[in-house]
Amino acid sequence: MSETPEKPFVPDEPTVSRKFWIALWLTCGVSVLLELLVPRHVHFESSDSAFASATNGFGFYVALGFLACSSAILLAKGLGLLLKAKENYYDDTP
Amino acid sequence: MTLLNSIPPGLILILGAIVLLLLPATARKAGAIALAALGFYAISQLEDGEQLFPTLLGFKLTLLRVDATSKAFGYIFTLCAFAAFIFSWHEKSRAENTAALVYVGSALGVVFAGDMITWYVCWELMAIASTFLILARKTEKSLKAAQRYILVHLAGGLILLTGILLAIQATGSIAFTSKVLTQNEMAKYFILLGILINAAAVPFSSWLPDAYPESTIMGGIFLSAYTTKTAVYTLIRGFPGEELLIPIGCVMTLYGIIYALLENDMRRILAYSIINQVGFMVCGVGIGTNLAIAGVVAHAFCHIIYKALLWMSAGAVLYRTGKSKCTELGGLYKTMPITMVLGTIGALSISSVPLTSGFVSKTLIVAAAEQQHYLWVWLVLEIASAGVFLHAGIKFPYFVFFNVDRGLRPKEAPKPMLIGMGLLAFLCIYLGCHPTPLYDILPFDPGESKTFSAIYVDHFANVVTMFQLLAFSALAFFVFLPLLKRTPTISIDFDWFYRKGAKWFFWMADKSLNSLNAAADKYVIKTFLPALTRFALVAPAALTAMVLKPVWRAMDPDEARLTKRRDELVAKFTTGTFPIAYSAACVLIILSLLVLIGRTAD
Numbered sequence: 171m172s173e174t175p176e177k178p179f180v181p182d183e184p185t186v187s188r189k190f191w192i193a194l195w196l197t198c199g200v201s202v203l204l205e206l207l208v209p210r211h212v213h214f215e216s217s218d219s220a221f222a223s224a225t226n227g228f229g230f231y232v233a234l235g236f237l238a239c240s241s242a243i244l245l246a247k248g249l250g251l252l253l254k255a256k257e258n259y260y261d262d263t264p
Numbered sequence: 265m266t267l268l269n270s271i272p273p274g275l276i277l278i279l280g281a282i283v284l285l286l287l288p289a290t291a292r293k294a295g296a297i298a299l300a301a302l303g304f305y306a307i308s309q310l311e312d313g314e315q316l317f318p319t320l321l322g323f324k325l326t327l328l329r330v331d332a333t334s335k336a337f338g339y340i341f342t343l344c345a346f347a348a349f350i351f352s353w354h355e356k357s358r359a360e361n362t363a364a365l366v367y368v369g370s371a372l373g374v375v376f377a378g379d380m381i382t383w384y385v386c387w388e389l390m391a392i393a394s395t396f397l398i399l400a401r402k403t404e405k406s407l408k409a410a411q412r413y414i415l416v417h418l419a420g421g422l423i424l425l426t427g428i429l430l431a432i433q434a435t436g437s438i439a440f441t442s443k444v445l446t447q448n449e450m451a452k453y454f455i456l457l458g459i460l461i462n463a464a465a466v467p468f469s470s471w472l473p474d475a476y477p478e479s480t481i482m483g484g485i486f487l488s489a490y491t492t493k494t495a496v497y498t499l500i501r502g503f504p505g506e507e508l509l510i511p512i513g514c515v516m517t518l519y520g521i522i523y524a525l526l527e528n529d530m531r532r533i534l535a536y537s538i539i540n541q542v543g544f545m546v547c548g549v550g551i552g553t554n555l556a557i558a559g560v561v562a563h564a565f566c567h568i569i570y571k572a573l574l575w576m577s578a579g580a581v582l583y584r585t586g587k588s589k590c591t592e593l594g595g596l597y598k599t600m601p602i603t604m605v606l607g608t609i610g611a612l613s614i615s616s617v618p619l620t621s622g623f624v625s626k627t628l629i630v631a632a633a634e635q636q637h638y639l640w641v642w643l644v645l646e647i648a649s650a651g652v653f654l655h656a657g658i659k660f661p662y663f664v665f666f667n668v669d670r671g672l673r674p675k676e677a678p679k680p681m682l683i684g685m686g687l688l689a690f691l692c693i694y695l696g697c698h699p700t701p702l703y704d705i706l707p708f709d710p711g712e713s714k715t716f717s718a719i720y721v722d723h724f725a726n727v728v729t730m731f732q733l734l735a736f737s738a739l740a741f742f743v744f745l746p747l748l749k750r751t752p753t754i755s756i757d758f759d760w761f762y763r764k765g766a767k768w769f770f771w772m773a774d775k776s777l778n779s780l781n782a783a784a785d786k787y788v789i790k791t792f793l794p795a796l797t798r799f800a801l802v803a804p805a806a807l808t809a810m811v812l813k814p815v816w817r818a819m820d821p822d823e824a825r826l827t828k829r830r831d832e833l834v835a836k837f838t839t840g841t842f843p844i845a846y847s848a849a850c851v852l853i854i855l856s857l858l859v860l861i862g863r864t865a866d
Contacts, residue, residue: 190742194739201731208728210725210729211723221639234736235734235736238646238737240743243747244744244747245522254526256754
């Protein structure tokens with residue numbers, strides 16, 4: 171149903187525009203600034219453990235979001251070396 | 265409406281499906297939408313309590329058990345079916361329409377079942393009906409996927425049946441309650457395993473991303489909603505507070521993210537995302553407090569809406585382009601902007617973006633972990649929340665609607681599809697801004713924060729932290745975008761064990777057992793046994809000749825005649841025609857030997 175299916179193959183190099191980068195950094199910046207203005211909800215008593223106190227620290231969610239996602243991407247990339255297979259890998263099996 | 269008050273809602277859909285079979289296409293499609301609406305209305309008319317007790321094999325069944333939990337699941341099951349049937353107006357297949365109605369009807373049967381027999385029968389009916397939604401794609405891949413799907417579910421069903429029979433034997437009761445299900449230890453684990461297979465718990469999860477993406481466009485929407493969520497419902501019924509479910513749920517949330525990141529097929533990304541989301545629910549059931557269970561029901565409710573919406577948007581893309589791989593899609597926002605906007609609303613909802621339904625449901629489960637001071641569980645759920653945004657919130661819409669323009673210029677999705685998606689997208693935002701109607705139907709009160717102002721103004725700090733989590737997840741996505749470049753590959757999952765592993769096992773069994781067979785034939789059958797036969801024939805003759813030789817020599821010392829006598833004796837032994845006197849002599853010798861041995865032993 172596409173009108174131009176014969177169009178030459180476009181290499182899959184994901185690109186993001188400069189404007190988008192600016193908007194993204196601004197959003198991140200605003201989210202950090204907001205934490206300065208709004209007192210954080212205490213999740214776990216700081217006396218429980220060092221990590222529990224870290225969860226209440228400034229920028230915890232900033233670090234969590236970035237580190238968790240970066241690790242997930244890197245882990246997936248690493249596992250991909252092991253787990254990725256050609257699309258016809260299972261073709262000869264029922 | 266006393267009639268609707270006492271009919272199991274599932275039966276309305278199943279009987280309706282049979283009637284609709286006789287009607288022409290348009291009436292059939294309209295009828296399916298009407299049946300879903302009627303089912304929803306019938307559920308709203310049900311009063312709490314148990315009723316309808318027919319007897320089967322001496323057991324008193326309970327076809328209708330109504331309480332807040334079953335009603336909440338009933339509402340969302342019929343609501344989702346209503347939108348999905350509108351979306352699927354293009355679908356003329358009689359089989360698909362019927363299979364979908366029976367599938368939804370049997371899922372409702374599980375939800376309102378008050379006994380284990382009714383539950384089990386509906387459970388199996390669901391497996392059978394749902395298989396037709398995969399078969400209806402009518403491709404070789406879908407046929408094979410459907411075969412594997414039904415085999416896994418039949419195996420799961422048998423494990424569940426074993427557990428149910430053990431539970432009935434141990435308790436003498438068929439009641440579908442936590443007490444009966446968990447009283448006998450062995451029954452409990454069989455039942456739990458049977459349910460967890462349907463919940464797609466790791467490592468019994470790969471049937472889901474294997475089968476769902478091979479289903480039809482309509483089938484994918486239905487499949488995404490019912491099997492795993494009825495499993496969650498049965499876990500709520502049978503195993504609230506079962507701590508084993510907490511690590512299982514946590515693993516599911518993370519596994520779903522990693523595999524979704526590896527995937528290239530857009531519907532397979534969404535399939536892995538189901539496992540991730542069900543992981544939150546399984547974990548919530550494991551936490552088991554009132555807040556956690558309320559959170560699980562709320563999350564199942566919202567999840568069904570946004571997940572169906574995501575499957576619809578993927579279905580609309582598949583319908584218009586015939587493609588579902590990220591390496592072949594991209595730039596569709598230009599010609600399918602409405603589908604893009606609606607799909608993105610689903611993507612934002614699954615990511616728990618404030619003002620969407622995911623934000624008001626998932627946060628309840630996370631809060632329950634926090635309330636119980638489960639620091640590590642809480643941390644995993646927060647990490648998984650960030651990961652959801654990564655794979656479903658950004659990756660799915662980005663690679664399908666943006667990324668590289670591959671020159672695809674499909675038309676916008678047809679109107680019925682847009683209406684179906686629009687309805688669910690509206691609910692995503694409506695429930696996100698005004699969750700009170702949802703919170704009011706939950707089995708437990710989720711606390712004081714029920715209104716818009718309580719959630720978004722009084723607890724603005726939670727909005728900020730979620731905003732931070734998501735913003736920096738998005739940042740990580742775009743920073744590492746080159747690493748996320750799609751490849752035309754599949755990912756090896758646990759189904760390897762029965763797709764490749766089983767084949768290798770067969771090969772190994774073939775090689776090892778058949779070579780053992782050949783060796784046995786060569787050495788035992790062809791060499792050892794003939795030798796044994798020869799020995800059995802010759803040995804007695806040789807032994808007798810040895811005994812008789814001195815006698816013969818004494819009678820006639822001629823060597824030539826001695827040899828002749830010996831040969832004659834051997835010939836007689838081998839043909840079995842030697843005289844009785846020889847036999848008597850042998851018997852006498854053996855008896856004498858025995859007597860001698862006996863004496864010596866004394």
